[in-house]
Amino acid sequence: xxxxxxxxxxxxxxxxxxxxxxxxxxxxxxxxxxxxxxxxxxxxxxxxxxxxxxxxxxxxxxxxxxxxxxxxxxxxxxxxxxxxxxxxxxxxxxxxxxxxxxxxxxxxxxxxxxxxxxxxxxxxxxxxxxxxxxxxxxxxxxxxxxxxxxxxxxxxxxxxxxxxxxxxxxxxxxxxxxxxxxxxxxxxxxxxxxxxxxxxxxxxxxxxxxxxxxxxxxxxxxxxxxxxxxxxxxxxxxxxxxxxxxxxxxxxxxxxxxxxxxxxxxxxxxxxxxxxxxxxxxxxxxxxxxxxxxxxxxxxxxxxxxxxxxxxxxxxxxxxxxxxxxxxxxxxxxxxxxxxxxxxxxxxxxxxxxxxxxxxxxxxxxxxxxxxxxxxxxxxxxxxxxxxxxxxxxxxx
Amino acid sequence: xxxxxxxxxxxxxxxxxxxxxxxxxxxxxxxxxxxxxxxxxxxxxxxxxxxxxxxxxxxxxxxxxxxxxxxxxxxxxxxxxxxxxxxxxxxxxxxxxxxxxxxxxxxxxxxxxxxxxxxxxxxxxxxxxxxxxxxxxxxxxxxxxxxxxxxxxxxxxxxxxxxxxxxxxxxxxxxxxxxxxxxxxxxxxxxxxxxxxxxxxxxxxxxxxxxxxxxxxxxxxxxxxxxxxxxxxxxxxxxxxxxxxxxxxxxxxxxxxxxxxxxxxxxxxxxxxxxxxxxxxxxxxxxxxxxxxxxxxxxxxxxxxxxxxxxxxxxxxxxxxxxxxxxxxxxxxxxxxxxxxxxxxxxxxxxxxxxxxxxxxxxxxxxxxxxxxxxxxxxxxxxxxxxxxxxxxxxxx
Numbered sequence: 001x002x003x004x005x006x007x008x009x010x011x012x013x014x015x016x017x018x019x020x021x022x023x024x025x026x027x028x029x030x031x032x033x034x035x036x037x038x039x040x041x042x043x044x045x046x047x048x049x050x051x052x053x054x055x056x057x058x059x060x061x062x063x064x065x066x067x068x069x070x071x072x073x074x075x076x077x078x079x080x081x082x083x084x085x086x087x088x089x090x091x092x093x094x095x096x097x098x099x100x101x102x103x104x105x106x107x108x109x110x111x112x113x114x115x116x117x118x119x120x121x122x123x124x125x126x127x128x129x130x131x132x133x134x135x136x137x138x139x140x141x142x143x144x145x146x147x148x149x150x151x152x153x154x155x156x157x158x159x160x161x162x163x164x165x166x167x168x169x170x171x172x173x174x175x176x177x178x179x180x181x182x183x184x185x186x187x188x189x190x191x192x193x194x195x196x197x198x199x200x201x202x203x204x205x206x207x208x209x210x211x212x213x214x215x216x217x218x219x220x221x222x223x224x225x226x227x228x229x230x231x232x233x234x235x236x237x238x239x240x241x242x243x244x245x246x247x248x249x250x251x252x253x254x255x256x257x258x259x260x261x262x263x264x265x266x267x268x269x270x271x272x273x274x275x276x277x278x279x280x281x282x283x284x285x286x287x288x289x290x291x292x293x294x295x296x297x298x299x300x301x302x303x304x305x306x307x308x309x310x311x312x313x314x315x316x317x318x319x320x321x322x323x324x325x326x327x328x329x330x331x332x333x334x335x336x337x338x339x340x341x342x343x344x345x346x347x348x349x350x351x352x353x354x355x356x357x358x359x360x361x362x363x364x365x366x367x368x369x370x371x372x373x374x375x376x377x378x379x380x381x382x383x384x385x386x387x388x389x390x391x392x393x394x395x396x397x
Numbered sequence: 398x399x400x401x402x403x404x405x406x407x408x409x410x411x412x413x414x415x416x417x418x419x420x421x422x423x424x425x426x427x428x429x430x431x432x433x434x435x436x437x438x439x440x441x442x443x444x445x446x447x448x449x450x451x452x453x454x455x456x457x458x459x460x461x462x463x464x465x466x467x468x469x470x471x472x473x474x475x476x477x478x479x480x481x482x483x484x485x486x487x488x489x490x491x492x493x494x495x496x497x498x499x500x501x502x503x504x505x506x507x508x509x510x511x512x513x514x515x516x517x518x519x520x521x522x523x524x525x526x527x528x529x530x531x532x533x534x535x536x537x538x539x540x541x542x543x544x545x546x547x548x549x550x551x552x553x554x555x556x557x558x559x560x561x562x563x564x565x566x567x568x569x570x571x572x573x574x575x576x577x578x579x580x581x582x583x584x585x586x587x588x589x590x591x592x593x594x595x596x597x598x599x600x601x602x603x604x605x606x607x608x609x610x611x612x613x614x615x616x617x618x619x620x621x622x623x624x625x626x627x628x629x630x631x632x633x634x635x636x637x638x639x640x641x642x643x644x645x646x647x648x649x650x651x652x653x654x655x656x657x658x659x660x661x662x663x664x665x666x667x668x669x670x671x672x673x674x675x676x677x678x679x680x681x682x683x684x685x686x687x688x689x690x691x692x693x694x695x696x697x698x699x700x701x702x703x704x705x706x707x708x709x710x711x712x713x714x715x716x717x718x719x720x721x722x723x724x725x726x727x728x729x730x731x732x733x734x735x736x737x738x739x740x741x742x743x744x745x746x747x748x749x750x751x752x753x754x755x756x757x758x759x760x761x762x763x764x765x766x767x768x769x770x771x772x773x774x775x776x777x778x779x780x781x782x783x784x785x786x787x788x789x790x791x792x793x794x
Contacts, residue, residue: 018610021599021602035764037584037586038586040762070587072575073588075585076587091574091576091762128760128762132760132763133764133765134765140765147599148599148603149595149596149598149600149603149695150599150692151599151768152595152596152599154767154768156590156596157580157590157592157764159580161580177469178469179470179488179489183556184558186556187434188472189434189472190435190468190470190471192554193556195550195551195553195554198415198552199550200546202418202545203546205546206546213415219469298546298547325722363525365437365439365488366525366529366530367550367551367554368531370548370550396722
C-alpha cells in the first residue's frame with residue numbers, strides 16, 4: 001500500500017569508490033575492459049606448450065629447455081617455442097606461444113637449462129585467460145546492489161574508481177507526547193525522557209538512511225500538523241512516534257490526513273507488539289505513526305520502514321533468510337493468537353552445538369528488556385503458539 | 398599468540414549519544430537515577446486501591462467514585478482514597494494512594510461520577526513502580542558493549558547523553574607486488590590493478606576500524622621495511638597484502654622481523670584459502686601479512702583481524718553463532734582435508750522452507766567469484782568433506 005503511493009525520488013550522486021561502501025548502486029556497472037587484461041599464471045611453475053607434456057610421467061618425464069623467466073609485472077620478451085619452458089610465478093604474464101603452466105611440484109630440475117615434467121597438463125591448465133574473469137561489456141554488479149568490501153575490490157580490478165549511487169534518504173523524526181522531555185532535562189514528576197528519538201535515529205542510520213531529529217511535540221492536532229509540514233518539506237520520509245493512548249493516536253492520524261492525499265492507508269496491524277501502527281503517504285512521501293513504546297516502535301520500524309530505506313531491488317532483497325536468518329529452539333512455551341504475527345525478544349545461547357532462544361519477558365512498559373535480548377524471534381500469523389523445543393526464526397540485533 | 402603480545406592502547410573519547418552508534422563502551426554505564434522516576438500506568442483505565450476490587454465480578458461489580466483524572470505528563474493533584482478511582486492513560490503518573498490500575502475494558506460507566514469494576518486487580522497490576530526498570534546504581538550496559546539503536550534509547554531514558562567509548566583503531570594498509578598499479582592507472586601488459594587496498598579498506602571500515610591506505614610497494618625488503626615503519630608509527634595495526642609467491646612472502650616476513658620483537662609469530666595457517674598468512678607483533682602492534690588473492694585475504698581478515706578491531710569483550714563476543722550464524726544444506730559434495738579448516742563461498746537460496754548453500758566454484762585466481770556469493774561456509778578441521786544434503790555453517794557477507 002505504501003509502495004503504491006510512494007514517489008521515490010531516486011536522487012543519485014557520484015562517489016569515489018572508497019566513499020561508496022554500504023551505498024546502493026544507481027545503475028548497473030559493466031566492465032569497460034577485459035579482466036585480466038592478459039593471460040596469467042595461477043601457480044608457481046613453468047609456462048609451456050601443453051602438447052609437449054602429453055604422456056609425461058614419473059618414469060618417462062618430458063624434457064624441456066628453460067628458455068626464459070617471466071618477471072612479475074613485466075611483459076615477457078620472447079615466446080615459448082615447442083620444447084621450451086619459461087619459469088613463471090603466480091600472477092605472471094603468460095609468454096606468447098605458451099598455453100598452460102606446469103606446477104613446480106610436477107617438475108624436476110636436471111641442470112640450469114633443463115627441466116623434466118612428470119605429469120601432463122591440458123591446454124589452459126593453471127592459466128586464467130585474458131577476459132576470463134570479465135569480458136568488456138560484462139555486467140559486474142546490478143543496479144540496486146549494496147556495495148560491500150569485496151565489491152569495492154572487484155570494481156577496482158575493473159578500473160572503476162567512481163560509482164553513481166542513490167542518495168541516502170532523509171528521514172525526519174518527531175516524538176510526540178505531553179509527558180516527553182529531552183534526555184538532557186531532568187524530568188518533573190509525571191514526565192519521562194524522550195527515548196524514541198534516539199532509538200529511531202540509530203535505527204534509521206543502521207538501515208542506511210540519514211536521520212534528522214525534529215524534537216518533541218505535544219499531543220495537539222495543530223502542533224503536530226505544523227511540525228509534520230516542516231518535516232515533509234525537508235525530508236523523504238517522516239516518522240512520528242508516541243501517542244500510546246487511543247485518543248492521541250487519532251490526533252496523529254487526523255494531522256496526517258489534513259496534509260494531503262492519500263493520507264492514512266492503514267491504522268492498526270495484526271502484529272504484536274506494534275498493533276497501533278499508522279502507515280500513510282502524503283504527497284508521495286511515506287509517513288509512519290509508530291507506537292510510543294520503544295520496543296514496539298522498533299519492531300514496526302524493522303518490518304515496514306527499514307525495507308524502504310534500503311535502496312535496493314525489493315524482490316531480490318526480501319529473501320526470508322536475510323530478515324530472520326537464524327533458527328533456534330525455544331526454551332519455553334509461548335502462546336500467540338492465530339491471525340496475528342508475534343515478535344518476541346530473545347536471549348540466544350549455544351548448548352551442545354544447538355542454538356537456543358530464551359524469551360526475555362517483562363512487563364510491557366519496561367525498557368530495560370530492550371538491552372537484555374540478543375535478537376528478535378518471529379511467531380508466524382498462522383500459529384497459536386510455539387512449544388518449548390520447537391524451532392523459531394530469529395534475527396540478531 | 399597475537400593477543401599475548403598486543404599492547405592495545407585502549408584510547409577513549411567522549412561522544413554525544415547520537416555519535417556513539419556502533420561504538421564500544423569504554424566503561425560500564427550505571428543508572429544515575431531511578432527509571433521510571435515515578436510509578437506509571439501501563440494501561441488505559443482507572444487508578445484504584447486494589448483491595449477495593451477484591452471479589453468484584455460481572456454479576457457483582459465493585460462500585461467506585463471517579464474522583465479525578467490524571468493528565469498526561471502532570472503530577473496528579475490529590476490522591477486516591479478508599480472507594481475512589483482516578484481516570485488514567487498509559488504512561489500516566491499513579492496518584493498517591495493508588496496501587497493498581499483497572500483496564501478500561503473491565504469497567505462499566507454508571508454515571509459521570511461512578512464506575513463499576515467487573516474484575517479484581519492485584520496490588521501492582523498494570524503498574525510499573527518507580528525504579529522498577531532501573532534503580533539508581535544499576536548497571537545498564539557493560540564495558541565493551543557495542544552500542545546499537547535500542548541501547549541509545551535506554552541510555553537516553555536514564556538521562557545519559559554522552560558516553561566514553563574506545564577510539565576506533567587505526568589500520569594502515571599496504572599492497573605489495575611488482576605487478577600492482579593503482580586502479581585509476583591503465584595497467585601495462587603484465588600489470589594488474591590494486592584490488593586488496595580496496596577490499597581491505599572496506600573490510601576494516603565494516604569491522605569498526607579506521608582504514609588508512611599507504612599505497613603500493615614493490616616486493617623489496619628495503620621498500621617494505623621503510624613503508625611499514627611509517628605505517629606502524631601512525632597506526633595501531635598494519636596489514637600487508639600480496640606477495641603470492643614463496644620468495645615474496647619471505648621478504649615480507651624478513652621486513653617485519655627486522656623492525657622489532659617478537660616479530661613473526663606464525664607463517665602459514667591450516668586453513669584454505671589463507672594458508673600463506675603471516676601473523677606478527679612489532680613493539681606491541683599487530684602486523685598481518687595477508688595472501689595476495691583478494692578472496693584469501695578477506696578470509697584471513699575475517700578470521701584474525703576483524704575480532705581485534707571490535708573493541709568488545711572477546712570472550713563474550715566470540716560466540717559461534719555470531720560468526721557463522723546460518724545453517725544451510727549443501728547442494729553438492731565438497732572435499733576437504735582433515736586438519737585443515739576450509740572456507741567456501743556459497744550462494745544461498747530457499748527451497749520449500751529450507752536454506753540451501755550452492756558452492757561458487759571457479760579457478761582460484763578469478764575475482765568475480767567474489768561478487769557471485771552471498772556468504773562464506775565453513776568446513777571444520779576435523780572433517781574430510783561434506784556431502785550433498787549435509788548441513789554447514791554459513792555467514793552472510
